[in-house]
Amino acid sequence: MASVTTTQVPGMTGDFDNTLDDGVSQAPLVLGEATFREVTRKICRVAEAPRAPMAWYVAFAISTSLVGVLGVMITYAIFTGVGVWGNNSPVFWGFPIINFVFWVGLAHAGTFISAILLLFRQKWRTGINRFAEATTVFAVVCAGLFPGIHVGRPWFAYWMAPVPNVMGAWPNFYSPLLWDAIAVFTYTNVSLLFWYVGMIPDLATFRDRSKTRLRHTVYGILAMGWRGSAKHWQLYERTILILAGLATALVLGVSSTVSTDFAVSQLPGWHETIFPPYFTVGAIFSGFALVLALAIPARELFGLKDLITKRHLDNLAKITLVMGSIVTYIYLMEFFIAYYSGNGYEQFAYLTRIMGPYWRMGWLILFCNCVVPQIFWFKFARTTWWLALPAALLCLVGMWSERFVIIVTVLNRDFLPSAWHNYAPTWVDWLTFAGSIGLFFTLFLLFCRFLPMIAMSEVKSILPQAQGHVHEDSPAAAAGH
Amino acid sequence: MSTAHNVEPVVKEPQKYGLLAEFHDVQTLLDAAVALRKAGYKKWDCYTPFPVHGMDKAMGLRPSILPWIALAGALGGVFTILALAPLCNAFLYPMIFSGKPYWGMPGHIPMAFALGILGGTVFVVHGLFVLARLPQFYHPLFTAERFRRVTDDGMFIAVEATDPSYSPSATSQLLTKLGAAAVEEIRD
Numbered sequence: 001m002a003s004v005t006t007t008q009v010p011g012m013t014g015d016f017d018n019t020l021d022d023g024v025s026q027a028p029l030v031l032g033e034a035t036f037r038e039v040t041r042k043i044c045r046v047a048e049a050p051r052a053p054m055a056w057y058v059a060f061a062i063s064t065s066l067v068g069v070l071g072v073m074i075t076y077a078i079f080t081g082v083g084v085w086g087n088n089s090p091v092f093w094g095f096p097i098i099n100f101v102f103w104v105g106l107a108h109a110g111t112f113i114s115a116i117l118l119l120f121r122q123k124w125r126t127g128i129n130r131f132a133e134a135t136t137v138f139a140v141v142c143a144g145l146f147p148g149i150h151v152g153r154p155w156f157a158y159w160m161a162p163v164p165n166v167m168g169a170w171p172n173f174y175s176p177l178l179w180d181a182i183a184v185f186t187y188t189n190v191s192l193l194f195w196y197v198g199m200i201p202d203l204a205t206f207r208d209r210s211k212t213r214l215r216h217t218v219y220g221i222l223a224m225g226w227r228g229s230a231k232h233w234q235l236y237e238r239t240i241l242i243l244a245g246l247a248t249a250l251v252l253g254v255s256s257t258v259s260t261d262f263a264v265s266q267l268p269g270w271h272e273t274i275f276p277p278y279f280t281v282g283a284i285f286s287g288f289a290l291v292l293a294l295a296i297p298a299r300e301l302f303g304l305k306d307l308i309t310k311r312h313l314d315n316l317a318k319i320t321l322v323m324g325s326i327v328t329y330i331y332l333m334e335f336f337i338a339y340y341s342g343n344g345y346e347q348f349a350y351l352t353r354i355m356g357p358y359w360r361m362g363w364l365i366l367f368c369n370c371v372v373p374q375i376f377w378f379k380f381a382r383t384t385w386w387l388a389l390p391a392a393l394l395c396l397v398g399m400w401s402e403r404f405v406i407i408v409t410v411l412n413r414d415f416l417p418s419a420w421h422n423y424a425p426t427w428v429d430w431l432t433f434a435g436s437i438g439l440f441f442t443l444f445l446l447f448c449r450f451l452p453m454i455a456m457s458e459v460k461s462i463l464p465q466a467q468g469h470v471h472e473d474s475p476a477a478a479a480g481h
Numbered sequence: 482m483s484t485a486h487n488v489e490p491v492v493k494e495p496q497k498y499g500l501l502a503e504f505h506d507v508q509t510l511l512d513a514a515v516a517l518r519k520a521g522y523k524k525w526d527c528y529t530p531f532p533v534h535g536m537d538k539a540m541g542l543r544p545s546i547l548p549w550i551a552l553a554g555a556l557g558g559v560f561t562i563l564a565l566a567p568l569c570n571a572f573l574y575p576m577i578f579s580g581k582p583y584w585g586m587p588g589h590i591p592m593a594f595a596l597g598i599l600g601g602t603v604f605v606v607h608g609l610f611v612l613a614r615l616p617q618f619y620h621p622l623f624t625a626e627r628f629r630r631v632t633d634d635g636m637f638i639a640v641e642a643t644d645p646s647y648s649p650s651a652t653s654q655l656l657t658k659l660g661a662a663a664v665e666e667i668r669d
Contacts, residue, residue, distance in 0.1 A: 189603070205530070227620055234536070457531040
């Protein structure tokens with residue numbers, strides 16, 4: 001039976017440190033009793049428990065209340081008009097676009113983990129890829145919400161699509177806003193399909209373990225009759241590989257396209273060729289901070305410490321550090337190019353960031369995105385929750401502030417000083433943003449409770465007892481003749 | 482009504498689906514797969530809770546056409562935009578936007594890129610379902626109690642009764658000889 005070989009480390013205690021990489025034998029990715037059955041049991045336990053942990057109910061109550069607030073705020077904004085927001089002239093893009101860019105960025109870690117790390121054969125991704133992909137899908141949902149309401153008259157939103165109409169008018173295919181709509185539409189669909197296809201074998205596990213008729217029916221329909229056939233696995237693995245290749249292009253493409261909304265305009269501070277990689281790296285940075293911030297409580301709350309180990313947190317923090325350092329480099333480069341260009345408007349735009357009316361946020365960004373991630377150079381900080389969690393949350397604050405400063409400080413200091421006007425969000429703006437956070441957590445908590453949070457089939461496939469060799473001339477093969 | 486007494490009750494005899502053999506470790510399963518292939522069996526399949534590396538080689542599975550399906554979808558997406566953009570902006574309602582030409586391909590590349598990825602994704606996922614013949618909510622193997630463990634820790638080989646080399650006794654003996662822990666007959 002599979003239990004003959006396990007990766008159990010002799011003398012291992014509850015708080016085993018598996019973050020050491022000695023290069024010869026890598027630290028185990030699955031701790032505890034690592035049999036196939038035990039992996040199934042540990043992951044299914046979360047969704048099969050008759051009651052969720054108390055903390056789940058408290059978090060769910062708060063999140064759903066915020067979703068209610070979101071509904072009220074959207075209704076209020078649509079019935080009254082977008083004047084209820086702080087958007088003004090010349091700051092026409094206020095919170096809706098800030099939040100849109102922020103949420104799209106948060107989505108990127110899931111795609112990065114499930115696509116790029118898969119192509120690089122990083123086996124440690126199996127413990128965290130499923131719920132990182134879930135954060136992608138839910139963050140894209142939150143992101144899509146904002147342009148939808150920002151158009152002001154959402155019932156005309158379909159005008160963005162090339163629909164034949166009596167006026168004979170068509171969308172402008174040169175407009176970055178249309179590129180953006182298509183890119184986000186693509187991202188939504190691709191991340192949803194990637195997430196769902198990856199989940200099918202695990203949904204079949206839920207189906208086969210279900211005790212009630214309702215669960216059997218619902219998970220049975222979702223699992224599509226998956227039966228673990230080798231012919232199906234061959235197609236499935238090929239599909240996942242192709243999806244990973246496509247999503248790798250997409251993870252680099254979506255935030256690049258979002259950045260063209262800014263870079264294709266003529267405004268100093270936006271009109272820069274560095275914007276596509278800048279937005280993409282910032283997106284991956286904030287996404288990893290989010291996954292780190294979610295993984296720490298999730299592994300505690302649902303008893304998944306043997307599957308989401310300290311080594312996973314260690315690796316997540318390392319990638320956050322790398323991305324944070326690239327972001328720092330880009331900030332330095334932006335300031336340098338502004339100085340080196342000799343262009344007064346460009347120099348003014350960058351001085352406004354750190355010395356203008358929003359200087360506090362400018363410095364907050366530099367602190368949160370450049371200084372804070374540097375604590376991840378230290379292993380103690382990477383593997384200690386009370387250091388890693390606040391650091392990850394500060395990175396998120398920093399990235400949101402960055403979106404705010406990029407959008408507001410460029411618009412509020414127009415070319416002519418007579419057009420200058422500061423921006424202040426209203427209570428409707430703040431509550432809509434809070435509501436979108438509530439929407440994200442509502443979806444995430446439902447996912448944790450009712451769907452396979454960790455990719456069981458993938459974790460099983462990296463266990464030592466799942467490996468075998470094909471011997472064309474083995475005695476067993478000869479027995480067939 | 483007069484012919485009613487001629488109608489015989491149609492009770493279909495349960496058809497034999499084949500044999501289901503359970504294995505306890507991956508290496509035995511792989512060796513058994515190689516042996517079954519070499520013994521000339523055609524209609525059989527392995528069932529595992531996770532993808533087994535090397536299984537397609539052991540079973541002699543040919544590479545699928547999925548990459549070509551994905552390519553077709555991706556090219557379809559790209560050319561949709563490259564055709565739609567000039568159709569709308571150059572022919573149906575010619576309009577000059579910021580002094581750019583009616584038909585300027587560079588400005589259409591970002592959308593062609595995105596739609597290419599969307600087309601590839603949608604095609605490859607549907608290709609998976611079509612080639613795997615899913616969804617399929619009923620399968621004879623689901624009637625076996627032990628087969629419920631195929632999504633947990635069970636590893637199986639099923640040989641179908643329609644296979645030319647199939648014989649209830651000889652195939653069963655072969656599977657046992659190859660290391661099967663249990664062999665049972667499955668009826669449809």
